[in-house]
Every structure is written in C-alpha cells, then in structure tokens.
Amino acid sequence: MGIPKRIKTTSGQHSLVDGIPFQLPVQCTPSPVLMAVFPINADKAKAALPSEVHPLRMRNNKGLLVVAVINYLGTNIGKYIEYSIGIACTHGLKPAPPLLPLALMNTFGTGQYVLELPVSTKISVKGGKGIWGMPKHQGNLDFKIGDKSVSSQYDLDGQLVTYIEIARPSFSFLPLWNIPAVNYCAFRGMLMKSSIYIKGRAGVKLFKFAKAKLVLGDHPRADILKTLDIENQPLMTAFIPGVVGTLDDHIESWFLHQAEPPLTAPEGFESVIDLPLDETWPPQPSAPIVGEIFGNFNR
Template sequence: MPKRIKEYAGRFSLVDGIPFKLPVAATNSPALMAVFPINPEKAKAFLPKGVHPFRLWNTGLLIVTVIDYRETPIGKYVEYSIAIACTHGAKPAPRLLPALFMNFFKTGQYVVDLPVSSEISVKGGKGIWGMPKHQGHLNFKITEDKVSSQYDLDGKLVTYVEIEPPKKTCLPVKMRASNYCSFRGMLMKSDILLDTKCGVRLFKNAKARFVIGDHPRLQAMKELEIGDAIATVFLPSITGTLDDHIESWFLDFDQLPEKAPEGFESVINLGLSEEWLSPPDAPIPPA
C-alpha cells in the first residue's frame, strides 16, 4: 500500500458531497469471480484504442466479478462487474506474459458494464473514478453448494452467474488490480489494493455458469463465443482499498464522434441514497 494512503488513514474527505473516512476501503465483504474464454478478435470490438485483449495462448478472457459490499464508507451495496482482461499500450502485448509482468504491460480489465445497488455508489464510482456504474436490480446469494448473483433491468434478465465454491479459502491474495473504463470521452484507470484470502478452482474443476438474458443491454456479448469457465474464485471476506491516484487519457478517433459520450450530466444531480432497487425476479433459463 502506498505510503500516502497509510499516512492519511483516519482522516476525512468530502468529494462531490460524499463524505469519506479515509482510506476508501471495504471489509467483511464476500465476492465471487468467474473467468471464461472468449474470442480475442471479437473482443476488440468492445475495447477502445490503446486497450488490447489479454491473450492466454489463443483465447481472450471474460471476467465476471460480483462483490457483496457490506462495510464501506458509503453503506452496503452489490457491485456486478462484467469485464474483458486487457493490456494498455501502443501495441498488443505478447501472449501470457502480461499475467506475469502486470506492471510492465499495464495489465488489467476493461469494464464493459458495472451495475450497483445504490444511488450513492453510482455517484461516487462514476463521478470520482470514472467507472460505468448505474443502478440495477441485483442480489448475492451464498449456499453450501453455490454462490450466485442475478442482474435485472426493466423486469428482464440481463445476466446471471453462479459458481461452485471451493472447499478451502486459505490462499493469500495481496495485489494491485487495475480497472480501465470509458467516461467523459476519456479512458480512466483506477486501482484497488487487495489483501485477503480466497479459494480457487481451475479448468475442469471450475464449475460455473454465466447466462446472458433477454434484456437488450448486453446482447452483443453473445458474439464473444463465451466458453466454459476456466477459473472460479470465492473470497469469503474481501479487504480492498481504492487508490486515490487516478489516470486518464483522451479517447481518440479517426473522425470526430457525432454523439457526445456520457459525461458529468449523468451524475451531477444524483443524491446520496443508500436504498436499493427491488430484488431481481426475472426467470432464469434452466441449465
């Protein structure tokens, strides 16, 4: 953890009307992750210039991460991330190496969609860090043999994910994870510092299911040729700290875009409500 974050622990900040006790961190929050192979060539259509699909041999990776935030400076909420593993630079990175040399290749994930439960989470996550947050109907369920989460909009299923949790969750995780997002016509990069323990299932032992429903929002992702899960992760109690250092770059195009990208008008009038939308209830297709 950077020294500057340690030094302001216990102090306070007020940003866009949102009060924070520093550092901006979450604790005692379970999370699931499922990683699926995708067609890396088709993944390019979802990524802006300068962001390239990470290649694990001949495949790209779709990463679905859901966190049930229970203790944060802005209350409780579920965050449902749908992202593509990526690198950032002038040229695509070689295969596999970005997983070993993450800082050199600026390895991370490009977030395609990021619904959350509460209005205040949208206001902070999008307005401060540039994350593509919006409110959705979400849940997070843990049973003995399954961890799952459902994401609905407009009474329709957007996506559903479930994993079979590992028997043990004692593997230590201390790392910096980078998120790339598009907002205000800029590419935004933010980092979360993780210090937790998890359990992992790999390849044939990675039992997971990811369903794209009938809502139009993510229909284009069906073109990614999503395969069976190659890894699942369960974190029974995540501890994560958002870095206060944010990077951004102009998104550039061959011609001037005809339509202005989403900007501050989407968050400026949001309030600080911690209320959730109603639970998702759209039917889930049978396995």
C-alpha cells in the same frame, strides 16, 4: 507491491468530493466475492474495446471475460452489491505478446476493461462514476451463498441481464496480501484507470475443476457479451468469504480517440451531478433465469 505508503499515511483523514463526505482510506469491511473467468474470442473482444486498450491474449486467439460480484457489507458510503463484467486487457499503443502480461503487469498495464458495472445504490453510482469514472448504474441485484454454490442475478427494467453461479470451493486457503487490480473504464470521452488492493483468503478452482454457469438474458445490455464467443469451460472460479478492498486515491486518464470525429457526445457529468446521496436498494431481481447459457455447472 501492496497499498502505497501515501494511502497509509492519510488514513483517518477526511475528504469531501462532489458532495460525498468520507473518511480515508476508501475501503470495505470484510465482504464476500465470487469470480468466474471464461475464455472468449480475442479478436471479437478487441471490437468491444476502445483505442489503446487490447485484449489480454492467451494461446490460440483466446481472451478472457471476467465476472466478479462483491456484496459490500460495509463501505465509506454504506452497503451495496457491485456486479462487474470486464475483459482482461493491456494498455498501450501496441498489443502485448500473449501470456507475458500476466507476469509483467506493470510493464503492459495489465488489468480489465469494465463493460458492465451495476450497483445497488445511487450514492455508489455518484461516487464511482463521478470520481473514478467507473460505468456504474443502479440495477436489481442479489448475492446468494449456499452450501454448494454462490450466485448473483442482475436484472434491469424487469428483464434478466446476466446470472452467474459457481460451485463453492470447500476451502478458502489461498492468501491474497493487498494484491493490486487495475480497472479501465470509459467516461466523459476519457479512458480512466483506477486501482484497488485486495486482501483476503480465496478458494480457487482451475481448468477442468472450475465449475460455473453464466446466463445471458434478453436485455440489450447483454447483447455485447453475446458477440464474444464465450466458452463453456471456465478457466478459473474463485470465492473469497471476506475480502477487504482498498481503493487507490490516484487516478490516471487519457483522451479516447478514433479516426473520424465522434457523431455523438459521450456520457458526462450530467449523468451523476444531480444524483442524491441515496443508499436505498431497488427490489431484488425477479426475472426468470432464461437465455443463452454458458458453463458446465448444474446443481
């Protein structure tokens, strides 16, 4: 496992895609990440997923909601925050057995299906969506590291969408050696699969030791999350003070399909083709942190 030899071989080479110039590999400088994983209702999660994507099932009909926020301090296209909300999943014609996909990730296409992916800059939207099919859009984001906690707020149109806060682990000692993580996204009527390789040292808390708070605001983009029966006790929280993420340049895609002809056209290249290479951030989020609250952490 680890970064493919092809990516290492092309290191230092230059690319120009959709008007975006960058040097390979597509990688970030060491940047802080927070993560929280909450149990959800697997059957209700399935209703939020497209064809051939299935919730990764634990025992007792439990699925997993994954919230991960990274404050990119430096990338090929500048600095920005990325706020990811996804459902842990498998890919294939049939659902996978419970738990087994955690051990046999390649066999079952284990990854996460990304529901929400706001970022700080338009150039990140243009590259992430246009090249990798990620459902990026610009939002009001922050990333705060305190002595006791790490948090991030996501606003849009002046309203709170989500707020996540975790208790900061005392130590970050768990080594991550270019561990692959798979993202599935829907764009252009296609299911897009991309991979990132994660390197760093993580502070991790599991089960009853994991402390986190997730607030879902009144913005319509939070509505789908409110259908998932999110539980209060997170399964895991993690903080990585300085992760290095390397994006794979290999992308896979499949046609999305359903029993009846689609009534509306899916989002396509028209949503990104005219976006500028703009690294300007919108204002910091300022909406009150009120709404449905899940979790077990109060400062």
